[in-house]
Amino acid sequence: MNIPFDQFLIQTINGIVTGMILAMVASGLTLIFGIMDVVNFAHGELFMLGAYVGVLTLAATGNFWIALIAATLAIAVLGAVIYLTTLRPLIGRDPLTTILATFGVSLVLQNYALWQFGPVARKIEEPITGHFSLFYLEYPYYRLAIAVLAVAIIGGLWLFLKHGTYGIWIRATTQDRVMAQAMGIPVPWVLTAVFAIGAGMAAASGVLFGPLVGVNSQMGTSWVLRAFIVVVVGGMGSISGSIAAAIFISLLEAYASLWVSPAQAVIVSFVVLILTLLFRPTGLFVPTPK
Amino acid sequence: MSVAEAAPAAPSVAPTVEGEPLLRVAGIHTYYGKSHILDGVSLTVGRAEIVGLLGRNGVGKSTTLKAIAGIVHPRSGAIAFDGQPVAGLAPHTVARLGIAYVPEERRIFPYLTVLENLRTGLDRRGVSKARKAALLDKAYAYFPRLAERRAQFGGTLSGGEQQMLAIARAMMLEPKVILLDEPTEGLMPSMVSQIAQIVGALSREGVAVLLVEQNVPLTLEACRRVYFIEKGVVRHHALAAELSLDHSAIHQYLGV
Numbered sequence: 001m002n003i004p005f006d007q008f009l010i011q012t013i014n015g016i017v018t019g020m021i022l023a024m025v026a027s028g029l030t031l032i033f034g035i036m037d038v039v040n041f042a043h044g045e046l047f048m049l050g051a052y053v054g055v056l057t058l059a060a061t062g063n064f065w066i067a068l069i070a071a072t073l074a075i076a077v078l079g080a081v082i083y084l085t086t087l088r089p090l091i092g093r094d095p096l097t098t099i100l101a102t103f104g105v106s107l108v109l110q111n112y113a114l115w116q117f118g119p120v121a122r123k124i125e126e127p128i129t130g131h132f133s134l135f136y137l138e139y140p141y142y143r144l145a146i147a148v149l150a151v152a153i154i155g156g157l158w159l160f161l162k163h164g165t166y167g168i169w170i171r172a173t174t175q176d177r178v179m180a181q182a183m184g185i186p187v188p189w190v191l192t193a194v195f196a197i198g199a200g201m202a203a204a205s206g207v208l209f210g211p212l213v214g215v216n217s218q219m220g221t222s223w224v225l226r227a228f229i230v231v232v233v234g235g236m237g238s239i240s241g242s243i244a245a246a247i248f249i250s251l252l253e254a255y256a257s258l259w260v261s262p263a264q265a266v267i268v269s270f271v272v273l274i275l276t277l278l279f280r281p282t283g284l285f286v287p288t289p290k
Numbered sequence: 291m292s293v294a295e296a297a298p299a300a301p302s303v304a305p306t307v308e309g310e311p312l313l314r315v316a317g318i319h320t321y322y323g324k325s326h327i328l329d330g331v332s333l334t335v336g337r338a339e340i341v342g343l344l345g346r347n348g349v350g351k352s353t354t355l356k357a358i359a360g361i362v363h364p365r366s367g368a369i370a371f372d373g374q375p376v377a378g379l380a381p382h383t384v385a386r387l388g389i390a391y392v393p394e395e396r397r398i399f400p401y402l403t404v405l406e407n408l409r410t411g412l413d414r415r416g417v418s419k420a421r422k423a424a425l426l427d428k429a430y431a432y433f434p435r436l437a438e439r440r441a442q443f444g445g446t447l448s449g450g451e452q453q454m455l456a457i458a459r460a461m462m463l464e465p466k467v468i469l470l471d472e473p474t475e476g477l478m479p480s481m482v483s484q485i486a487q488i489v490g491a492l493s494r495e496g497v498a499v500l501l502v503e504q505n506v507p508l509t510l511e512a513c514r515r516v517y518f519i520e521k522g523v524v525r526h527h528a529l530a531a532e533l534s535l536d537h538s539a540i541h542q543y544l545g546v
Contacts, residue, residue: 165413172399172410179397182359183410184385184463 003258006135013134015254016247017143020150023246024205025223026230027154027239028198034237035174035194037095038087041102043202043227044220045109050075050203051215052113055122064127064207071207072200079199080192087195088188106220113217121214124207146208153204154243157197161239170194174237226266229273235283244285248272310373312337312498313389313467318357318367318377320350327353329522330367335467340489340499342513342530344506344544350522351502352394355469358500359391360384372466386414390460394471394502396452398459400445404436407444407455411462429458432488450481457488467498474505486512506544510534518543 029043050071057067086105090097128145131138161167172180173190181187206219213219226249234245249269256265276284311334320328328350335341343351356362358369360381369377376384385391390411399407408429412422430437433454439447444455453473460468470489474482482505489499489512503509509516510530518526518539526539533539 165409168402168406168409168413171402171406175399175401176397178361178381179393179399180410181381182361182385182391182393183459184382184414185410186382188380 007258008255010134010137010139011254011258012251013139013143015251017147018254019247019250020147020154021205021209022223022226022230022250023154023243024150024201024208026227026234026242026246027157028201029224029227030231030234030237030239030242031157032195032198033231034239035170035177036087036191038098038102039095039228040195040198041099041224042082042106042109043198044222044224045106045113046075046079046199046202046220047206047223048113048215048217048220049078049109049206051124051206051210051219052117052122053203054207054210055124055215058124064125067124068204068207072204075203076196076200080196082199083192083195088191106224110217110220117217119216121216123214124210126211142211146212149208150205153201157201158239166190166193226269229269233272233276233284235286238283238286241283241285245283248284311335312339312372313358313500314368314370315354315358316368316370318354318364318369320353320357320362320364322353327522328357328364331357331519331522331524332367333517333524333527335498335500337466338493338496338498339515340493340501340513342509342516343500343502343519344509344516344540345519346544349519351519352471354519355391355393355471355500355502358384358469359389361391385411385463385465388463388466390463390465390468392456392460392468392470392473394475396449396456398444398447398452398455400443402444403441404444404447404455405440407459408436408462411459414463425462425464429461432461432491433458450477453477453481453485457485461492461497465497467500468492469500469502471502472504473501474503474508482508506540 025043025047029040032038032040053071053074054067057070058064061067082105086101087098090101126140126142128140128142130141132141133139161170169180169185169190170193172183172185173187177187180190206215230242230245230249233249234241234243249272252268252272253262253265256268313335315331315333317330317332318328319326319330331350331354333341333343333354343354345351353362357364357377360376360379360383364377367377368375371384371387371389374387376387376389399410402410408426412425430440435451436454436458439451444452447455457468457470457473473485477485486508489501492499501509501513510533513530516528516530516533517524520543525543528539
């Protein structure tokens with residue numbers, strides 16, 4: 001079958017935009033996994049609650065950017081509270097307990113949202129409403145803005161980790177928690193802060209993506225599933241690997257939907273996941289283990 | 291609030307009286323699961339004193355250091371540092387009080403550069419920029435190899451360089467005592483004598499060292515006093531100078 005070039009280009013842009021959002025969700029997830037070996041099953045619900053905080057703040061202030069910042073901060077605080085009350089008491093226990101605990105938190109948050117906000121999806125208005133002509137489409141500027149903002153946020157995270165004392169503390173704790181603490185690094189606070197950063201990034205992604213899909217209590221589920229796939233394919237704990245995998249998988253799905261329906265195109269990511277686990281279980285986008 | 295402040299009597303008296311050791315470990319017991327690792331270890335380290343801890347493998351020497359560093363919490367017994375009880379405190383609190391720990395495996399952060407490894411101990415509140423620069427300069431003067439490799443990842447260093455980095459990293463905390471676990475293990479002879487010199491230099495600067503070693507001649511040369519530990523208990527304690535003249539204790543507790 002012959003695919004016209006314009007469709008191919010549009011899908012490339014779509015794939016990159018979705019990929020950047022996915023990269024934001026996944027890099028928070030992989031940051032948390034890397035430093036505390038916790039697979040956070042409540043990550044999608046932090047994404048969803050972030051979107052709801054965005055809806056509420058937007059209704060109150062009328063400013064999308066204030067809503068974005070408010071949601072990020074509020075969910076970061078919520079993440080810290082979840083960490084301190086649910087995960088910190090489980091340090092040193094079987095990893096299975098943290099999986100069950102975060103899964104339990106995700107159910108509580110999801111049903112809280114359903115009870116509080118009801119089953120009807122809420123709308124976040126796009127802050128940028130302009131369009132430009134892209135072949136036969138009127139392509140919204142906002143989608144490009146999402147990609148740019150996501151790059152900026154991920155870049156900010158990278159700079160934060162790479163430079164400065166707190167970045168060194170986080171990386172040292174990720175590499176050797178006990179030795180980090182023996183060097184005087186306040187590891188309990190580092191872990192709490194990292195969980196809060198991951199939660200805040202999920203919330204920011206939720207607000208950014210809200211205008212494209214509508215906000216409902218289930219919206220986190222599909223994202224977190226895809227983010228898990230990305231984290232595994234990218235190499236557990238590797239942020240750069242997650243970013244690469246997010247874009248790779250989103251592009252593959254976007255191209256696949258040239259032939260099949262978008263719902264069927266999701267299969268591609270599972271195929272990539274299975275192939276990765278079979279042939280390169282340490283991850284596609286990390287150096288070959290010695 | 292410290293214990294000294296809470297005590298009703300004589301608050302004006304400094305908590306460390308003359309002659310009180312810097313570090314006092316009194317009858318600590320630790321367990322790993324159900325096995326009893328330390329069965330009442332007691333020892334003291336004076337200010338700027340170099341003290342050795344000798345014993346066969348698996349008798350609890352490393353566990354003693356971990357207990358002092360706060361990594362293993364003793365189930366009973368007391369640890370006092372600078373007149374303050376420290377048993378049960380979190381390791382990062384203990385480190386900031388002035389107890390630095392250099393583990394047997396060195397445990398360099400493999401994906402931090404040499405400079406970043408040093409900064410894990412250096413970036414503390416209340417340390418001025420000038421002081422940080424001075425501490426780095428001192429470490430690089432002690433270990434010029436580290437200065438050459440400051441931008442390299444810790445994991446790419448050789449074993450000897452990693453040991454240098456581990457000691458330099460501990461020095462960044464400006465500790466009053468360094469707990470040094472088998473620093474010469476697996477090193478070339480030239481490196482071994484360099485480590486011995488560093489230990490002496492630390493002591494001259496006023497830093498005490500509690501040294502766990504397998505290398506008996508090095509321990510006797512570097513240390514003022516030596517404890518012998520066996521099955522989790524201190525069995526014997528003597529001045530290093532006496533042990534150099536009379537090897538019977540060494541034969542008895544180390545079987546060499």
